[in-house]
Amino acid sequence: MNTNATNEKIPVAPAEETVDGVEFDFAMDRRRFVQVLGAGLVIAVGGGSAWAQDRGGRGGRGGSPSAVAARIHLANDGTITVLTGKIEMGQGARTELAQAAAEELRVAVGQVQMVMGDTSLVPDDGVTAGSRTTPATVPAVRQGAAAARNLLLDLAARKWNVERNTLEVRDGRITHTASQRTLTYADLARSGEAAEVFKQSVPNDVTLTAVEKWRVMGTSVPRPNRRDLVTGVHKYPSDHTRPGMLYGKVLRAPSYGAKLLSVDLSPAQAMTGVVVVRDGAFVGVAASTTFVAEQALRAVAETAKWESAPHPSSREIFDYLRQGVRGGVPKNPHSEELAQAARKLQATYHVAYVQHAPMETRVALAEWNEGKLTVWTGTQAPFGYHSELVRTFSLPNENVRVIVPDFGGGFGGKHTAEAAIEAARLAQAAGKPVLLRWTREEEFTWAYFRPAAVIDAEASLDASGKLTSWHFININSGGAAVDTPYRAGKASSRFIGSNPPLRQGSYRTLAATANNFARECFMDELAAAAGADPLDFRLAHLENARLRAVLEEAARRFNWRERVKQKQPNTGVGLACGTEKGSYVAGCVEIAINRTQDQISVRRVCEVFECGAVVNPDNLLAQVQGCIIMGLGPALREEMRFADGKMRNAVFSTYPVPRFADVPELDIHLLNRPDLPSAGGGETPIIAIAPAIANAVFHATGRRIRSMPIRLQTGQDA
Amino acid sequence: MDQPFHLTLNGQPHTVTTDPQRPLLQVLREDLKVTGPKPGCGEGQCGACTVLIDGKRQHSCILPIKDAAGKAITTLEGLSAGGQLHPVQEAFLAEGAMQCGFCTSGMIVSTVALLKEVPKPTDTEILSWMNPHICRCCGYPRILKAVHRAVSEAKR
Numbered sequence: 001m002n003t004n005a006t007n008e009k010i011p012v013a014p015a016e017e018t019v020d021g022v023e024f025d026f027a028m029d030r031r032r033f034v035q036v037l038g039a040g041l042v043i044a045v046g047g048g049s050a051w052a053q054d055r056g057g058r059g060g061r062g063g064s065p066s067a068v069a070a071r072i073h074l075a076n077d078g079t080i081t082v083l084t085g086k087i088e089m090g091q092g093a094r095t096e097l098a099q100a101a102a103e104e105l106r107v108a109v110g111q112v113q114m115v116m117g118d119t120s121l122v123p124d125d126g127v128t129a130g131s132r133t134t135p136a137t138v139p140a141v142r143q144g145a146a147a148a149r150n151l152l153l154d155l156a157a158r159k160w161n162v163e164r165n166t167l168e169v170r171d172g173r174i175t176h177t178a179s180q181r182t183l184t185y186a187d188l189a190r191s192g193e194a195a196e197v198f199k200q201s202v203p204n205d206v207t208l209t210a211v212e213k214w215r216v217m218g219t220s221v222p223r224p225n226r227r228d229l230v231t232g233v234h235k236y237p238s239d240h241t242r243p244g245m246l247y248g249k250v251l252r253a254p255s256y257g258a259k260l261l262s263v264d265l266s267p268a269q270a271m272t273g274v275v276v277v278r279d280g281a282f283v284g285v286a287a288s289t290t291f292v293a294e295q296a297l298r299a300v301a302e303t304a305k306w307e308s309a310p311h312p313s314s315r316e317i318f319d320y321l322r323q324g325v326r327g328g329v330p331k332n333p334h335s336e337e338l339a340q341a342a343r344k345l346q347a348t349y350h351v352a353y354v355q356h357a358p359m360e361t362r363v364a365l366a367e368w369n370e371g372k373l374t375v376w377t378g379t380q381a382p383f384g385y386h387s388e389l390v391r392t393f394s395l396p397n398e399n400v401r402v403i404v405p406d407f408g409g410g411f412g413g414k415h416t417a418e419a420a421i422e423a424a425r426l427a428q429a430a431g432k433p434v435l436l437r438w439t440r441e442e443e444f445t446w447a448y449f450r451p452a453a454v455i456d457a458e459a460s461l462d463a464s465g466k467l468t469s470w471h472f473i474n475i476n477s478g479g480a481a482v483d484t485p486y487r488a489g490k491a492s493s494r495f496i497g498s499n500p501p502l503r504q505g506s507y508r509t510l511a512a513t514a515n516n517f518a519r520e521c522f523m524d525e526l527a528a529a530a531g532a533d534p535l536d537f538r539l540a541h542l543e544n545a546r547l548r549a550v551l552e553e554a555a556r557r558f559n560w561r562e563r564v565k566q567k568q569p570n571t572g573v574g575l576a577c578g579t580e581k582g583s584y585v586a587g588c589v590e591i592a593i594n595r596t597q598d599q600i601s602v603r604r605v606c607e608v609f610e611c612g613a614v615v616n617p618d619n620l621l622a623q624v625q626g627c628i629i630m631g632l633g634p635a636l637r638e639e640m641r642f643a644d645g646k647m648r649n650a651v652f653s654t655y656p657v658p659r660f661a662d663v664p665e666l667d668i669h670l671l672n673r674p675d676l677p678s679a680g681g682g683e684t685p686i687i688a689i690a691p692a693i694a695n696a697v698f699h700a701t702g703r704r705i706r707s708m709p710i711r712l713q714t715g716q717d718a
Numbered sequence: 719m720d721q722p723f724h725l726t727l728n729g730q731p732h733t734v735t736t737d738p739q740r741p742l743l744q745v746l747r748e749d750l751k752v753t754g755p756k757p758g759c760g761e762g763q764c765g766a767c768t769v770l771i772d773g774k775r776q777h778s779c780i781l782p783i784k785d786a787a788g789k790a791i792t793t794l795e796g797l798s799a800g801g802q803l804h805p806v807q808e809a810f811l812a813e814g815a816m817q818c819g820f821c822t823s824g825m826i827v828s829t830v831a832l833l834k835e836v837p838k839p840t841d842t843e844i845l846s847w848m849n850p851h852i853c854r855c856c857g858y859p860r861i862l863k864a865v866h867r868a869v870s871e872a873k874r
Contacts, residue, residue: 090818090855222814229819230807230826232754232794239753247748289748291740359758359766359820359854408756408820409854440759618814622857626817629856652763652852660849663858 019415019505020448024392026279026425068151069198070123071144072101078172078186080105080112082145085125085382086137087117088406089358089414091682092619093133095223099616100138103209103216104145106169107185114224117382117404127381129412129506131581131680134615138678139208146206151197156183211613211674218674220618225406237378237407238363242433245365246275247290248426249297250436251283252446255645256501257309264303268296276300277429286426286434311645312501318350318454321476324499329473332458334490337469341460343529349518350707351453351477352639356507357657360408361443366423367433372399375420378407388417389424411630412506413447444650449640450507451500453477455518459488465530467541472519476500478511481580481687484519486541502640508627509683512580513634513690517708520576520691525704534575534695535560544579550608550671551577551586557669558588558606564699570595572700576691582679583611584671587628587688589664591696598712600636602693606667609685612676620681624668627685633658635690639709723787727752728796738784742776743767745783746793754794754823758852765851768824768831769793775831794823797830806830806868815864817855825851829865833872844869 073081082101088094094114102109115121117128125137149169156174157164160181168175172185188194211218228234253260260283265276268285274296275286283300287293312320322329338344364377373395379385382402389400402420423436438446454475460468470488479495495511507513527537535555542548555561555575563573570593577586587607591600609624637656641648649655694710697703705711722735727750734749746752746769755778758766762777769778770792778786797804803811806829816822825848832839832847839847844865853861 090816092817223816226811226814226816227803229816229822230794230810231798231803232752232823234819235753236756236820238757239747241751289736289740290744291737357854359764359818359852360756407818409818411854437757440761622814622817622860625859626856629858630854651761652759653761657852657854658856658858659852660845660858660862663862666859 020503021388021416022418022503024282024418024421024425026282026392066201067199068144068148068202069195071141071202072148072198074148074185074189074194074198076186076190078111078184078189080107080185081115082112082141083115083122084137084141085117085119085122086133087128087380087382087404089128089378089380089408089410091133091623092223092616093128093137094225094406095221095619096134096138096615097141098224099216099219099221100141101145103214104142105149105172107172109216109221109224111172116406117379118401119382119386119403120401124383127384127415128410129380129415131583131683134611134678134680135582138615142208143206144202146208147202148198150206151200152185152188152194155188155193155197159183217615218613219616221616222618235405236360237365237376237405238360238437240365240376240405240435242365242367245433245435246286246288246426246430247293248284248286248423248434248436249290249293250422251297251300251304252442254306255308256311257645258306259309261305261307263300263305265300267299267303271296271299275426275430277426279425282422282425284422284426286430286432308645311642313643314353314639314641315643317353317452317501320501321452321454321498325475325496329456329475329496330494332471333492334460334469334471337460337490338458341468342463344458344460345522345526345529346456346458347522347525347704347706349453349455349457349521351455351514351517352634352708353449353452353502354507354634354638355444355447355449355640355655356409356411356413357443357652357655358409358411358413361438361440362414362419362447363435363437364420364423365433365435366420366427368424368427368431371395372401373424374401374403375424376403376405377420378410379404379414379417379420380410380412381415384415385417385420389420392421393424393428411508412510415505416448418446440652441650444640444655445647448503448505450634451477451504451511453511453514453518455514457518457522459522459526461526461530465532465537465540467526474511474515474518477514480510481512481515481578485544485547485579486523486538487543488541502642508630508686509580512578512684512687513631514708516576516578516580516687517690517694520578520688521694521704521706524574524691524695524698528698533561533564535564538577546584546610547577547579547586550584550610551575553669553671554586554588554606554608557608557667560588563590570700572696572698574692574695574697574699576688576695578684578687580684580687583609583681583684585609585685585688587692589689589692589696591693591700593697593700593712600693600697600710600712602632602636602662602664604665604667605689605692607685607688608669608671609681610671610673611679611681611684613674613678614670614672615678617670617672620670621668623682624670624685625666627683628666628668628689629658629663631686631689632662634708635693635710637709721784723783725786725788726790728792734783736783739782741779742769742781742783742786742791743778746778746791752793752795756820756823758820758824763852764821765824765828766821768827768851770827770831773831773834775828792827794827797826804830805871806833809868809871810861810864813860813864813867815857815860817853817857821851821853825853825861829868832865833868838873839869
């Protein structure tokens with residue numbers, strides 16, 4: 001979102017999910033690839049196209065599948081099943097999509113079942129990421145459901161020879177009041193008529209229920225399968241088993257970039273019931289228990305000879321990333337404004353590498369059956385995994401099925417299929433299903449990271465304290481929310497890539513956290529330079545009405561104007577705001593400083609969040625709470641430390657994520673805007689917390705801490 | 719060298735023959751197919767694997783099976799009887815105290831242990847009791863509300 005008319009049009013990297021994948025080069029598959037090319041190309045391509053067509057095209061971004069039946073299924077007992085390529089990992093897609101269908105079909109939400117993330121059954125709704133479920137898939141499901149309802153009404157209207165608009169429908173019962181005739185959805189399913197008409201396409205112009213008439217959407221529907229979660233009945237990907245299943249382990253390099261020179265598989269091969277695989281750089285084992293698999297892996301690892309490669313340490317990472325910019329970092333083009341400025345300011349901000357560390361690590365259960373591969377796994381990208389498996393094993397599309405049970409957290413971290421590919425390769429060799437679950441240490445070391453950032457900011461002010469120019473460069477971490485929402489005179493904001501030493505990818509709001517941290521801290525510095533209150537300075541440069549609204553409301557609820565004047569020892573207040581993915585957030589925090597221990601504790605957070613018409617208030621509140629508390633981690637403590645190609649803190653005991661004791665007093669206000677389209681709410685609430693804390697540290701101590709994690713001590717432990 | 723170990727799991731006697739050093743969590747999940755306790759960290763840091771052993775909470779991921787032999791083990795699955803949920807499970811449902819839910823088993827089992835060991839816990843005692851558990855969705859506020867609800871219902 002950029003309201004600045006004078007902003008230069010500099011191309012930035014798309015704010016799409018950019019994730020570093022892992023290339024698997026299986027020698028066996030090169031041979032098979034040739035065979036497929038020689039014998040089965042026509043079949044493979046033909047099968048692939050048909051397969052793709054059925055599910056609305058590859059790489060779907062939440063668009064509707066063509067036929068109603070691809071989205072909605074009606075069983076003979078009237079049970080409605082919604083088919084979606086979205087997955088559930090805790091952000092509430094299952095609930096919201098069930099609400100969407102129930103709303104348009106005029107049934108209770110309990111009558112709707114969800115089939116999610118099974119590539120053989122569902123349309124490709126794109127990756128569950130980028131806060132796209134609410135603005136893209138909710139409407140797609142509503143369109144499908146509304147089309148289904150209209151088709152069912154048309155059937156009844158034809159039967160009774162009446163107009164469709166004389167019919168009423170409620171709880172799956174269609175009524176013609178004048179003639180006192182009724183039909184249920186189940187009646188139309190049993191007669192076979194529903195299935196017949198559901199072959200029709202979803203019309204583009206189907207009318208959706210207006211917000212003011214919502215009965216199910218806009219209410220706090222709880223998660224449909226919540227009971228299974230508290231009883232242990234729900235099977236996470238980690239919990240799935242298949243007959244004869246083995247447990248897999250993969251040999252990891254002792255350091256980043258290390259090359260395997262030699263390995264002796266025979267000690268492991270001598271172990272009873274152990275399958276050992278070497279295929280190029282891939283070495284793995286499978287056994288009847290994890291315990292035996294670990295022993296076999298140790299036996300293999302003891303014989304492995306490696307050649308290490310140079311790798312920078314986290315102490316020097318920011319210099320390394322700056323030096324890695326090809327062609328150098330662009331100069332500030334606003335030399336005229338700088339020359340004429342009453343005041344000018346320049347600052348550099350750093351953001352450390354962090355991990356998502358979802359509770360459930362990467363896991364996949366792979367099973368081969370007559371050349372067909374089925375994988376149960378936790379991923380935000382079922383169809384992306386499908387493509388990776390198809391490519392890696394040179395299989396026709398229809399021979400790969402990815403099934404995604406509700407899984408244990410992703411936060412942008414589960415877009416790449418390495419665990420699935422590894423499990424599939426082991427299962428192929430073993431001739432039995434294999435479950436591969438990454439350890440916590442593997443997850444911390446080999447999963448992709450939220451990229452570290454170096455951000456240069458420079459701005460000029462005129463004599464009245466107005467911004468006249470703005471120059472903002474994000475090195476390495478990404479272009480999300482890189483543009484300033486403030487009126488800043490001549491403005492240039494951009495992301496430039498570097499040569500990162502670690503695998504990088506998305507994380508809750510991608511680079512918006514880093515960019516908003518730097519921008520909102522810098523705005524605070526500029527406010528101080530202009531002699532203005534941080535709130536007044538922002539408002540003086542802010543036109544966007546939605547962003548102004550959350551900022552003003554947060555300040556009001558926090559009593560900002562009074563609080564900022566109060567000087568209490570070792571206590572500070574700070575504020576920050578921001579917008580990303582069509583939603584708006586502002587937060588005020590109060591912190592306490594423990595000077596003897598150089599510790600910052602966040603006492604209170606007041607956050608106001610607005611994402612259009614709220615679909616599920618209770619779930620949205622949970623997401624905002626989760627974002628704020630999760631955001632405390634990278635704001636205050638979380639940071640991957642590495643040296644000599646080894647991760648130094650790849651366990652929870654040395655990578656301190658937020659815990660119960662870190663939870664501040666929370667005052668969260670959801671600003672509902674039924675007049676605006678619904679945007680996603682599972683990400684953007686995270687972007688205000690870190691800069692608000694850094695600004696509060698300044699308020700308390702007069703010191704600017706320009707790095708995440710925000711620490712009073714300089715330097716890092718290694 | 720594999721050895722037989724007798725234990726009581728959720729009220730049922732079992733004998734498993736396995737390596738004495740094997741973590742209880744692996745035996746529960748892989749041999750006895752009880753998957754309520756989750757693997758989260760493998761170092762007793764996150765609490766996802768929490769089970770009750772003779773009524774006391776333990777990290778099953780770092781407890782060798784030999785040290786669980788002869789004891790009564792209760793997992794999430796053992797809390798509800800005959801379709802009737804345990805009050806702590808009800809409290810978690812009532813508060814919607816789960817996002818991804820992978821930590822939920824450990825949180826619930828730990829709360830059951832809290833009610834047994836600290837009958838009238840203060841807010842501070844509740845916080846420090848639960849602090850060994852990680853929820854990466856950071857659904858802590860609702861989990862805490864669920865624990866408080868369970869505590870106040872138990873007092874009644």
